[in-house]
Structures are given as structure tokens and as C-alpha cells.
Amino acid sequence: MPDLVSPAARGFGVTFRTMFKKVVTEQYPESGAQSKPRYHGRHQLNRWADGLEKCVGCELCAWACPADAILVQGGDNSEGERFSPGERYGRVYQINYLRCIFCGLCIEACPTRALTMTNDYELADHTRDSLIYEKQDLLAPLLPGMAKPPHAMVPGTTESDYYAGNVAGAVPEQFGQGE
Amino acid sequence: MTLAPETSDLISVEIDGVEMNVPKGTLIIRAAELIGTEVPRFCDHPLLSPVAACRMCLVEIEGNPKPQPACAIELTPGMKVRTQRSSEVAEKAQQGVMEFLLANHPLDCPVCDKGGECPLQNQAMSAGRAESRFDIPKRTFDKPVPINSEILLDRERCVSCARCTRFADQIAGDPKLELLERGAKQQVGVANDEPFDSYFSGNTIQICPVGALTSSSYRFRSRPFDLVSTPTTCEHCASGCSLRTDARRGEVTRRLAWHDSDVNEDWNCDKGRFAFTYLSQDRITSPMIRENGELRVASWPEALDVAARGLRSAQGSTAVLTGGRITMEDAYAYAKFARVVLGTDDIDFRARRSSSEEAAFLRSSIAGDCGPTYADLDKAPVVLLVAFEPEDESPIVLLRLRAASLRRGLRVVALSPIASRGLEKIRGEWAAIAPGADANALHALAQGGGDVPNGASIAQALRQPGAVILVGERIADVSGGPSAVAALAAATGARIGWVPRRAGERGALEAGALSGLLPGGRPLDDANARAQVAQVWGVDVADLPISAGREAAAVVSSAAAGGLGALVVGGLEPRDAAQPAAMRRALDNAGFVVSLETRRTEVTDHADVVLPVAVVTEKSGTFIDWEGRRRPFARVFGDALMMSDGRVLAMLAEAMDSSIGRGDVKSLRTELDSFGPWTGARSAVPSDSAAVVQTGGPHLVTWRLLLDEAAMQEGEPNLAGTRRRTVAVVSAATAASLGVAAGQQVTVTGPAGSVSVPVDIGSIVDNAVWLPSNAADCAIASLGVAPGQPVRVSGGAA
Numbered sequence: 001m002p003d004l005v006s007p008a009a010r011g012f013g014v015t016f017r018t019m020f021k022k023v024v025t026e027q028y029p030e031s032g033a034q035s036k037p038r039y040h041g042r043h044q045l046n047r048w049a050d051g052l053e054k055c056v057g058c059e060l061c062a063w064a065c066p067a068d069a070i071l072v073q074g075g076d077n078s079e080g081e082r083f084s085p086g087e088r089y090g091r092v093y094q095i096n097y098l099r100c101i102f103c104g105l106c107i108e109a110c111p112t113r114a115l116t117m118t119n120d121y122e123l124a125d126h127t128r129d130s131l132i133y134e135k136q137d138l139l140a141p142l143l144p145g146m147a148k149p150p151h152a153m154v155p156g157t158t159e160s161d162y163y164a165g166n167v168a169g170a171v172p173e174q175f176g177q178g179e
Numbered sequence: 180m181t182l183a184p185e186t187s188d189l190i191s192v193e194i195d196g197v198e199m200n201v202p203k204g205t206l207i208i209r210a211a212e213l214i215g216t217e218v219p220r221f222c223d224h225p226l227l228s229p230v231a232a233c234r235m236c237l238v239e240i241e242g243n244p245k246p247q248p249a250c251a252i253e254l255t256p257g258m259k260v261r262t263q264r265s266s267e268v269a270e271k272a273q274q275g276v277m278e279f280l281l282a283n284h285p286l287d288c289p290v291c292d293k294g295g296e297c298p299l300q301n302q303a304m305s306a307g308r309a310e311s312r313f314d315i316p317k318r319t320f321d322k323p324v325p326i327n328s329e330i331l332l333d334r335e336r337c338v339s340c341a342r343c344t345r346f347a348d349q350i351a352g353d354p355k356l357e358l359l360e361r362g363a364k365q366q367v368g369v370a371n372d373e374p375f376d377s378y379f380s381g382n383t384i385q386i387c388p389v390g391a392l393t394s395s396s397y398r399f400r401s402r403p404f405d406l407v408s409t410p411t412t413c414e415h416c417a418s419g420c421s422l423r424t425d426a427r428r429g430e431v432t433r434r435l436a437w438h439d440s441d442v443n444e445d446w447n448c449d450k451g452r453f454a455f456t457y458l459s460q461d462r463i464t465s466p467m468i469r470e471n472g473e474l475r476v477a478s479w480p481e482a483l484d485v486a487a488r489g490l491r492s493a494q495g496s497t498a499v500l501t502g503g504r505i506t507m508e509d510a511y512a513y514a515k516f517a518r519v520v521l522g523t524d525d526i527d528f529r530a531r532r533s534s535s536e537e538a539a540f541l542r543s544s545i546a547g548d549c550g551p552t553y554a555d556l557d558k559a560p561v562v563l564l565v566a567f568e569p570e571d572e573s574p575i576v577l578l579r580l581r582a583a584s585l586r587r588g589l590r591v592v593a594l595s596p597i598a599s600r601g602l603e604k605i606r607g608e609w610a611a612i613a614p615g616a617d618a619n620a621l622h623a624l625a626q627g628g629g630d631v632p633n634g635a636s637i638a639q640a641l642r643q644p645g646a647v648i649l650v651g652e653r654i655a656d657v658s659g660g661p662s663a664v665a666a667l668a669a670a671t672g673a674r675i676g677w678v679p680r681r682a683g684e685r686g687a688l689e690a691g692a693l694s695g696l697l698p699g700g701r702p703l704d705d706a707n708a709r710a711q712v713a714q715v716w717g718v719d720v721a722d723l724p725i726s727a728g729r730e731a732a733a734v735v736s737s738a739a740a741g742g743l744g745a746l747v748v749g750g751l752e753p754r755d756a757a758q759p760a761a762m763r764r765a766l767d768n769a770g771f772v773v774s775l776e777t778r779r780t781e782v783t784d785h786a787d788v789v790l791p792v793a794v795v796t797e798k799s800g801t802f803i804d805w806e807g808r809r810r811p812f813a814r815v816f817g818d819a820l821m822m823s824d825g826r827v828l829a830m831l832a833e834a835m836d837s838s839i840g841r842g843d844v845k846s847l848r849t850e851l852d853s854f855g856p857w858t859g860a861r862s863a864v865p866s867d868s869a870a871v872v873q874t875g876g877p878h879l880v881t882w883r884l885l886l887d888e889a890a891m892q893e894g895e896p897n898l899a900g901t902r903r904r905t906v907a908v909v910s911a912a913t914a915a916s917l918g919v920a921a922g923q924q925v926t927v928t929g930p931a932g933s934v935s936v937p938v939d940i941g942s943i944v945d946n947a948v949w950l951p952s953n954a955a956d957c958a959i960a961s962l963g964v965a966p967g968q969p970v971r972v973s974g975g976a977a
């Protein structure tokens with residue numbers, strides 16, 4: 001007669017032992033789960049310390065993207081309406097998260113470090129439209145000390161000063177121009 | 180592969196170990212191309228004279244101690260050349276030059292519009308080193324600075340190749356760009372900070388091998404990989420330029436000159452390059468019908484039904500005015516629609532100043548004939564310009580004449596009351612005549628010269644084989660003029676090239692969109708021609724109109740008097756008509772008006788039914804340039820829903836229980852082709868006698884400048900910024916007799932109105948005043964006077 005008891009007992013033994021181990025299951029979505037710091041999540045368009053945008057609308061990210069997920073259209077900064085230091089800024093910026101495969105090639109292509117990836121992975125939704133992120137959805141939040149563009153560069157500085165790291169934050173006259 | 184044409188003076192040379200025979204005088208860089216070797220280059224351009232300015236093309240020549248520029252050295256018999264392909268010396272020399280070029284280059288590719296299609300980017304990759312040894316700060320300049328409203332200059336990016344300056348000087352004849360300073364500070368600049376004033380300035384953007392010259396209107400709009408490019412033909416004038424139209428996401432972003440060595444070579448004019456915003460401005464996208472005096476949107480079946488009923492009830496009293504901007508295929512559809520569906524021969528494509536004599540001249544001497552070509556201009560012993568200003572009215576003709584005049588001293592003679600800037604550029608000869616005296620002068624030339632300045636020598640030159648007479652559409656304003664042109668050609672053997680302004684006129688003529696003329700130059704009053712046409716059209720020959728119908732002027736005056744049942748109108752503007760007021764009355768008083776239009780115009784405002792049609796980017800088709808050469812173009816927006824005029828007319832024909840076929844471009848073209856050439860007799864050459872030149876006050880001389888208030892240039896402020904200043908031109912003697920000095924305001928008054936403009940003293944005959952026809956604040960149509968007629972000129976503003 002085959003032994004039916006001992007395999008079952010061995011199985012229950014595993015169950016019993018596991019009851020005393022540390023739990024690895026995360027109770028998502030009841031409690032938020034933290035990804036690893038280098039996880040490729042939603043993109044972000046960064047700002048300079050004074051709030052101007054880093055993106056120059058060069059389209060290199062769009063060019064690099066293997067999934068054709070990015071659409072950029074450049075724009076001409078004018079003296080009255082400046083979004084980034086220098087001549088050019090990203091007027092239209094869209095990432096289609098129905099296409100993006102989170103490879104990060106766009107990040108590597110970006111010459112200004114304007115585009116980086118956050119750890120945010122909560123990118124599910126019900127409609128196509130809401131999954132095409134526009135520039136305002138991707139722009140980094142304005143931190144304290146940043147003025148909302150459009151506004152002029154810090155007086156007395158040039159585009160090169162921004163890239164050389166000589167701009168530490170917005171000065172009073174930069175506030176209020178973008179309203 | 181044949182390496183070079185077999186001619187008697189071939190020399191044998193060796194490039195990279197490949198032995199080859201090339202014609203004497205071949206540049207090393209061209210010969211290398213023949214064996215598929217591209218020597219890197221910046222300043223070299225096949226149509227500009229070599230300067231060896233950039234040094235990028237260095238190659239090793241056996242027996243020469245140092246590498247030499249391949250773009251400037253002609254091969255000599257037995258020469259042995261080694262390019263970067265087989266010579267380390269050449270490769271290293273090129274890398275060294277590249278390192279120098281980049282020493283001061285900002286490398287701001289991410290914000291540069293040339294990025295992605297930049298020869299410097301490409302050649303830095305293919306012929307440069309990965310690392311630079313220069314770590315000193317780069318030279319900087321203020322950037323960008325406009326050199327005119329269309330072009331921005333970034334001096335930091337310039338590699339001093341002198342392509343732009345050579346183009347301005349050698350091709351356009353507007354030597355206003357210069358290389359200033361020397362050494363590291365060398366930069367492109369405009370003389371005296373005056374804008375780069377040229378109708379051809381946009382070409383410099385295209386040939387600049389870096390992003391130093393960029394377009395203001397294309398600025399930051401796109402990258403090359405976003406663009407869908409389509410080969411097209413310019414719809415603006417009868418020069419017939421090949422263009423490349425670049426579109427991004429359903430919008431045209433820019434147009435470039437495309438290479439066609441038979442026609443525009445590598446160039447085009449700024450109008451063709453920049454004027455395309457109109458294509459998307461206030462378009463009509465759905466059919467409309469008039470109800471209680473107001474236009475309302477209707478469905479296609481409803482609109483076609485209303486149009487069909489309106490046209491049918493006017494049967495026997497209908498006319499068709501197509502406008503001069505349609506394609507050959509659409510013109511053919513109009514021509515067939517008028518004869519087969521409406522049963523009328525009252526059709527005319529000329530929505531401008533025109534005359535019956537001109538129509539007779541076109542039927543007898545132009546239609547169905549391949550006139551002289553650009554290549555014939557290159558070879559001609561003499562070119563006579565009659566009622567034609569090439570720079571404003573067909574700019575590529577100007578470039579060809581200028582090139583031939585500079586290269587081999589082509590003699591160009593302008594029979595005109597005024598010596599234009601274009602004539603000066605061609606280094607042409609001015610045979611001054613009184614305004615309106617063209618016909619007398621032409622007859623005098625036919626008889627040996629008469630009192631035309633230098634007449635005997637011109638008359639003699641015209642008798643040489645290959646002589647060409649280029650006549651503009653303004654000859655219609657000279658009574659007896661068209662006849663005199665034909666007579667001069669007959670007397671001297673010179674060939675006639677008719678150069679209309681609008682791109683569609685020659686095609687419309689060939690398609691038979693002119694009363695008295697059937698497709699392929701067939702005279703309507705020839706029974707044979709009618710039989711041929713009836714056969715192709717599948718109609719009973721008895722159903723075709725038998726005698727020539729009315730032309731535009733007669734149609735307009737009959738409609739204005741309330742005598743016309745219905746009018747089918749294509750793309751035309753009443754303000755271009757000989758008498759704008761009469762044209763407006765005609766639209767008002769015609770019993771029923773069907774308008775096929777792309778946008779809201781004065782015509783649609785008067786129409787009973789408006790049927791929307793496609794613009795050039797939404798259809799394919801063919802223009803015929805002034806040479807009679809077909810210039811087919813492809814559809815830019817393949818998914819466009821708009822239908823061409825031909826298709827709409829076909830639907831309208833069906834709604835009227837008739838047919839002109841499917842009406843699509845391909846079937847229209849095939850059907851038109853099936854006619855073949857007309858071998859029978861042409862209609863009679865007109866022989867109107869020359870008009871008596873009017874006496875009295877200063878006579879008006881006028882034409883339309885290339886850049887003016889035209890509807891197809893709307894929405895382009897940068898282009899408008901390069902228009903010429905509006906001025907009246909009089910001679911010094913006339914100015915003195917009027918008591919005005921250069922720069923002062925004068926008022927020119929005709930029976931219907933007046934214009935006030937500053938005056939300039941210029942090379943114009945006495946007792947004449949020149950004005951631009953359609954410039955800002957200078958609409959000549961409002962004067963109510965025909966060119967050549969006397970006007971009143973007084974000092975001061977009105």
C-alpha cells in the first residue's frame with residue numbers, strides 16, 4: 001500500500017515553516033510600493049534653478065526613441081516670452097505612454113539633461129487621450145525659489161552661465177513675468 | 180558605366196588607381212564622383228565658380244609636395260590623383276581641415292535648424308577625428324542676426340565657404356552679401372547694413388552647408404526625419420520650377436528648389452519657396468448653396484442638384500471662366516464640360532487684362548506648339564523681350580538669360596519704355612519706345628529697324644538662326660501688339676516664346692480652355708478637328724459648338740448687362756480683371772453662378788452654389804511652363820478628402836445627366852494625350868493694325884512685381900518684408916516738368932481714382948510714369964485706366 005501520509009505531511013511542513021518567515025508580498029494598491037531608485041518610470045522635463053525649462057526642443061529624444069513615442073516641436077524664444085535660456089525651447093512636447101517601452105534611450109539622447117525618468121509607474125488609465133502626456137503633465141514641479149516661465153534669464157547672465165552652473169535660483173525680478 | 184562622354188579632347192587620368200578618360204578641363208572632384216568617390220566638400224557647388232575656400236577637399240596629386248583642393252584643380256593628361264580612399268596623406272589632410280573648421284564652430288546642433296541634414300555634421304563624422312585638440316574658448320558673435328526678413332544669419336556657424344556670396348553675385352546678380360574681415364573673425368555680412376534685397380535670397384539658405392543661414396519662417400518647426408517630402412511643381416508662375424514640398428503632420432513646413440537641369444537648375448525664387456501659407460488659409464471644405472441671400476452649408480448631392488438645375492435652366496446662355504491657375508487636367512475638364520455638358524464655347528482661362536487679338540495670337544501661334552526652351556535661350560544669338568520683364572514676371576527666365584549673358588555675352592534686348600532692374604542684371608540692351616508703341620516698333624523691326632534705337636542691328640540679329648522673341652501677357656494691352664509679334668517672327672524667322680505670369684495659363688491653352696480652341700491646339704472652326712474631338716469625347720459631332728464662342732471680356736460685359744443665364748467660375752479674382760467693377764457686376768447680374776473655389780473670395784460671395792475643390796497639395800496634376808514643357812506634380816497629402824476641379828465637374832456633369840468621364844487626374848491626362856498632336860492648319864494669325872499712340876499726359880507703364888498683394892502670398896509676413904519699396908518712376912526731364920524731386924510724394928490720377936506714392940528718377944522714357952500694378956497702397960486697377968493710357972501726375976499726396 002503506497003504511503004499517502006508522508007508527502008502530504010512534508011507539504012504542510014513547508015506551509016508551517018513559511019508562516020514564520022518575513023512576508024515579501026506587497027499590499028499594493030492598499031499601500032504604495034516603492035520601486036528601486038533606478039527604475040525607469042514616467043518621464044520628467046526638468047528645470048533650471050530659476051524655473052526656466054531645460055528642454056531646447058531639439059527632438060533628439062524623439063529621434064532616439066525606438067517606439068516613436070515622443071513628439072516634439074521646437075519654438076523660438078522671444079524677448080517677451082522666454083521659456084528656456086538661449087534661442088530655442090520645446091513648444092510642443094508629448095510622450096505617448098501606450099507606445100513607450102521605458103527603454104530610456106531618450107534620456108541618453110537628451111543633450112541638456114532636460115529629460116529624465118522618475119520612479120512613477122502608475123500609468124494606467126481608461127482612455128488613449130489621457131495616456132498621451134503633454135508638456136504640462138511632464139514638466140517638473142516648480143520648487144520654492146523657482147519662477148514660473150515665461151520669464152527672462154537672470155539679469156546679467158547668458159545661456160552659457162546656465163550650462164556652466166552659474167545660476168543658483170530665481171532673482172526677484174523674474175517672478176510675476178509669466179502671469 | 181561610361182566615365183565621360185566620348186569627345187575628341189578626352190584626356191586619360193588616374194584616380195585612386197582607376198584609369199579613366201575625362202573631357203579636358205574636368206575638375207578632380209567631378210571626375211572622382213564618376214567613379215563613386217565623394218571627396219568631402221563645403222564650398223564646391225557645380226553651378227558656382229570654384230574658389231577653394233574651405234580646403235575640405237584636399238587630395239594627393241602625384242608629384243605635388245602638398246595636398247591640393249580637388250574642387251578647384253582641373254585634371255591634366257596623365258595626372259594621378261589619390262583621394263582619402265587610397266591616400267593616408269589626403270585622409271589626414273582632410274581630418275586636419277575638419278579640426279580647424281570645428282575649432283571655432285559652436286557645435287550647437289541641438290538648437291540648429293540644419294541639424295539632421297547638415298553636411299558639416301555628416302562630414303565631421305566621415306572625415307573628422309573623434310577628438311579635437313583645441314580646448315581654447317571659441318570665437319563668439321551675436322546671434323542670430325537677420326540679413327533680410329526671410330533669413331537669419333548665425334556667424335558662429337559659418338565656415339566661410341562663400342557659397343552664399345558667390346550665389347548672390349554670380350547667379351542672382353544681387354551682390355549684396357560679402358565676406359567681411361579676415362582670419363578667425365571672417366564673417367558673412369550685408370553691405371552697409373542694408374537688407375539682402377533679392378528675389379532669390381532663399382536659395383542661400385538651401386546651399387549654405389551649415390546652419391549659418393536659416394529660414395525665419397521654418398525656424399524650429401521641424402527636423403528632417405519628421406518630414407514627408409514630395410516632388411512638386413511650383414504653382415506660382417510659368418517658369419515651372421521643380422520644388423520639393425516638405426510636410427509634417429498634415430501641414431506644409433517648407434519648400435525647397437529641386438534639381439532640374441532643363442528648367443530651374445538648382446534654384447527657385449522666394450515666392451515659390453515661401454508663399455504656401457495661403458494653401459491652408461480660410462479654406463472652404465463643404466459645398467454651400469445660397470438660400471434667402473445667404474450661403475449655407477449643404478451636402479454634396481444637394482449642392483450638385485441645385486447647381487445642375489440652375490445650369491440646366493440656363494442652357495444656351497452659359498459661360499465658363501476658369502481662371503489661370505488650374506492644372507492642365509482640370510483645364511481640360513472645364514474645356515470638355517463647357518462643350519459637352521453646357522453645349523457652349525463661351526470659355527476663357529484669361530481672368531486678367533486680355534484681348535481678342537491676343538486670343539487669336541495664342542490660337543494661331545502658341546497653342547499646340549513647343550516653343551523655344553530654356554536650353555534655346557542658352558544658345559540663342561539674341562533674345563528680344565517684348566512686354567515682358569523677366570525678373571518680376573518669370574524669374575527663372577531671368578536667371579537663364581543672365582547666366583548666358585555673363586557666360587558668353589548673349590545679347591538681350593528689351594523693347595520697353597523703361598529699363599528695369601532685371602534688364603540691368605542681364606546686362607541687356609534697352610530699346611526705348613514710348614508706352615503703347617510696341618506694335619509700331621515691332622513692325623519697324625520687321626522692316627529692318629526703322630526708328631527703334633539700334634533698330635537695324637536688332638533686326639539683323641533677329642534674322643540669325645536660333646533668335647528668340649519672348650513676349651509677355653502684357654502684349655494683350657497693346658492693340659496690334661500680338662499681330663506685330665507674329666509678323667516680326669514671320670519676317671525674321673525668330674521663334675516666339677509666350678511667357679504668361681500664371682502657372683496654369685499655358686496648360687489651359689493646350690487643354691482647349693479658350694473659346695475657338697479645342698484640345699491640342701485644334702481650331703474649333705476646322706471640321707476635321709471637330710470630328711477628332713467628337714470621336715474622343717464620344718459625342719455626335721453635330722452636338723459640338725460649331726463657331727467660336729465669346730471670350731472673357733464679352734462674357735463679362737454680357738453678364739454685367741444681365742444677359743447671361745449662368746456662369747461657371749474657377750479660381751479667379753475680380754480685382755485682376757481688366758475692369759474689376761464690370762467683373763463684379765457680372766457676378767452680381769449673371770442669372771446663376773457656380774463657383775469652384777478653394778477659399779472664400781469675392782466670387783464665392785456672389786455665387787449661388789459654391790463647390791469646394793482641392794489646392795495643389797491635395798491633388799496631383801500637371802502645369803505647363805512657358806516652354807510648353809509638362810511639369811507634373813504629385814499629391815502631398817495622400818489622405819486629403821478634397822476633390823480636384825476635374826472630379827467635381829465630372830460629378831456635376833452626372834448630376835446634369837451628362838458625362839465628361841470620371842474626371843480623375845489620370846483619366847483626364849490619358850484622354851488628353853489620346854488626341855495626339857494637331858497636324859492640320861492652325862487658325863489664322865491676327866493682323867490687327869498698330870494702335871495710334873495716345874497723346875497727352877504722362878502715359879502709364881505698369882506690371883505686377885514678383886512680390887505684391889497677391890492672394891497667394893497672404894499669411895507670409897517674412898516674404899512680404901522683402902517686397903520692393905513702392906515707388907513711381909519717371910525720367911529726370913519728366914520730374915522737372917512736373918516739378919517733383921526724387922523721394923517726394925506724387926499723386927497719379929486716372930478717371931476712376933488715384934494713388935499716392937513716392938517718386939524715383941529712373942531710366943524711363945520721357946512723358947511716362949511707371950507704377951507697380953498691385954503693390955500695397957498702389958492698386959492700379961482702381962485708377963480705371965489701361966496701361967499705355969495717359970494719367971495725371973501731380974506733386975504731393977492726394
Ligand code: SF4
Nearest residue numbers: 065100101103104106
Ligand atoms: S523610454 Fe524608450 S520608448 Fe519610452 S519614450 Fe524614451 S526612448 Fe521612447
Ligand code: SF4
Nearest residue numbers: 055056058059061110
Ligand atoms: S527633452 Fe532633451 S532631447 Fe528631448 S527635445 Fe528636449 S532637449 Fe531635446
Ligand code: SF4
Nearest residue numbers: 337338340341343387
Ligand atoms: S553663411 Fe553659409 S554659405 Fe555663406 S559663407 Fe557661411 S557657411 Fe558658406
Ligand code: SF4
Nearest residue numbers: 413415416420448451
Ligand atoms: S520662379 Fe516661378 S515657378 Fe519658380 S519658384 Fe518662383 S514663382 Fe515658382
Ligand code: FES
Nearest residue numbers: 222231233234250
Ligand atoms: S570644397 Fe574644395 S576647397 Fe571647399
